[in-house]
Amino acid sequence: MLQSKIFSKTLKNAPSDEKSQNAILLIRAGFIDKLSAGIYSYLPLGLKVIKKIENIIREEMEKIGAQEILMPALHSKENWEKTGRWGIKEMFKVEDKYGLGWTHEEIITPLMKNFINNVSKLNDLAVYQIQTKFRNEPRAKSGILRTKEFIMKDLYSFHCEGSDSLENYYEKIKNVYWDIFERLKIKEKTYLTLASGGSFSKESHEFQTVTPAGEDLIYVCENCGAAINEEIKGNHNECPRCGEKRFKEEKAIEVGNIFQLHRKYSEVFGLVDSDGKPIEMGCYGMGVSRVMGAIAEIHNDEKGLIWPTSVAPFVFHILALDSSEEIKKSAQKIYNELSLIKKEALFDDRENKSAGEKLVDSDLLGIPYKIIVSKRNMEKGVVEIKDRQKGTVKFLKPMELNKFYKSKICLKNY
Numbered sequence: 160m161l162q163s164k165i166f167s168k169t170l171k172n173a174p175s176d177e178k179s180q181n182a183i184l185l186i187r188a189g190f191i192d193k194l195s196a197g198i199y200s201y202l203p204l205g206l207k208v209i210k211k212i213e214n215i216i217r218e219e220m221e222k223i224g225a226q227e228i229l230m231p232a233l234h235s236k237e238n239w240e241k242t243g244r245w246g247i248k249e250m251f252k253v254e255d256k257y258g259l260g261w262t263h264e265e266i267i268t269p270l271m272k273n274f275i276n277n278v279s280k281l282n283d284l285a286v287y288q289i290q291t292k293f294r295n296e297p298r299a300k301s302g303i304l305r306t307k308e309f310i311m312k313d314l315y316s317f318h319c320e321g322s323d324s325l326e327n328y329y330e331k332i333k334n335v336y337w338d339i340f341e342r343l344k345i346k347e348k349t350y351l352t353l354a355s356g357g358s359f360s361k362e363s364h365e366f367q368t369v370t371p372a373g374e375d376l377i378y379v380c381e382n383c384g385a386a387i388n389e390e391i392k393g394n395h396n397e398c399p400r401c402g403e404k405r406f407k408e409e410k411a412i413e414v415g416n417i418f419q420l421h422r423k424y425s426e427v428f429g430l431v432d433s434d435g436k437p438i439e440m441g442c443y444g445m446g447v448s449r450v451m452g453a454i455a456e457i458h459n460d461e462k463g464l465i466w467p468t469s470v471a472p473f474v475f476h477i478l479a480l481d482s483s484e485e486i487k488k489s490a491q492k493i494y495n496e497l498s499l500i501k502k503e504a505l506f507d508d509r510e511n512k513s514a515g516e517k518l519v520d521s522d523l524l525g526i527p528y529k530i531i532v533s534k535r536n537m538e539k540g541v542v543e544i545k546d547r548q549k550g551t552v553k554f555l556k557p558m559e560l561n562k563f564y565k566s567k568i569c570l571k572n573y
């Protein structure tokens with residue numbers, strides 16, 4: 160992509176009402192735009208990050224055979240009255256007949272009843288969607304970590320008693336989530352946290368990523384690393400896993416949650432197996448836009464964002480450091496070559512920007528590798544490669560570039 164064509168621009172300062180690091184950096188870099196508290200637009204570069212996160216999640220869902228669907232965001236009141244959750248105050252209501260979905264048990268359960276009622280075996284049947292959800296969030300002040308409208312992946316599993324069990328599937332999903340968080344590069348800061356089930360089930364687990372902008376408080380066992388959410392900690396003085404009494408208190412944001420729903424919703428909607436017993440269900444959420452915020456919170460420095468290669472809007476940022484024909488031509492050639500391999504290059508071809516401005520903007524955008532074409536380097540017959548994260552610099556001859564591109568875009572987790 161040519162940087163001169165992108166309509167969004169970098170800003171010197173974020174709006175003064177933004178306090179969280181993710182919002183400040185993402186707005187300044189032109190990834191998102193704020194409409195009002197807790198409501199944001201995703202601009203061209205920001206949407207690329209969202210799509211990459213979605214694709215990583217999608218790939219991991221496909222690996223376990225989950226089937227993708229898309230359910231409506233607009234839900235009829237009757238379904239929610241059946242489960243007694245119509246009154247939940249965080250739900251946006253439309254004309255007192257509809258609600259905007261913040262979760263989808265009330266939709267998926269009757270939907271599946273149309274297809275899997277009275278079966279005797281389900282073989283870990285699971286369906287998921289990646290969709291916009293709504294929540295009337297009174298505390299929307301942490302950038303895209305806590306919003307009124309957000310993108311989420313929600314997965315639902317279905318199990319007949321005595322065959323493939325809900326408990327086994329629940330454990331399997333924990334592992335899948337760790338794989339996803341590893342690819343998204345937030346695993347190191349994320350804790351599996353015991354939590355109360357809220358309106359879903361008695362007990363559940365959250366995946367909590369430690370960040371100063373997090374609004375949840377978790378207690379991490381100093382011995383084994385297990386964590387407990389503040390809401391259930393209550394009088395628990397000991398780690399439920401190892402008995403340790405020392406905990407570290409951390410601010411965190413919930414990036415995923417998993418629940419064993421058992422028969423709660425299948426009973427209400429009459430989703431039963433061939434013996435007439437309600438089908439066991441599990442549900443497993445992951446916040447896509449929230450994950451983007453968490454990545455921005457973790458991967459940055461005083462100069463701006465530092466995207467992991469797996470989710471970066473582009474892997475390479477080609478900078479033509481002066482506007483002489485020779486330099487422009489040379490940078491253009493590199494851009495053309497990269498475009499052939501994969502659409503992973505942003506080319507700063509702007510003519511009205513100084514070398515200094517281009518370098519500052521590049522650091523703010525946080526693209527993993529700068530490919531710097533300058534007069535000084537050209538005279539030596541090399542281009543400069545700068546690693547945004549490590550700050551290291553190396554010089555490559557034009558003939559060595561192809562191998563370099565391939566080594567970076569064929570990363571295992573890319």
Ligand SMILES: [Zn+2]
Pocket residue numbers: 380381382383384385398399400401402403
């Ligand atoms: Zn412990």
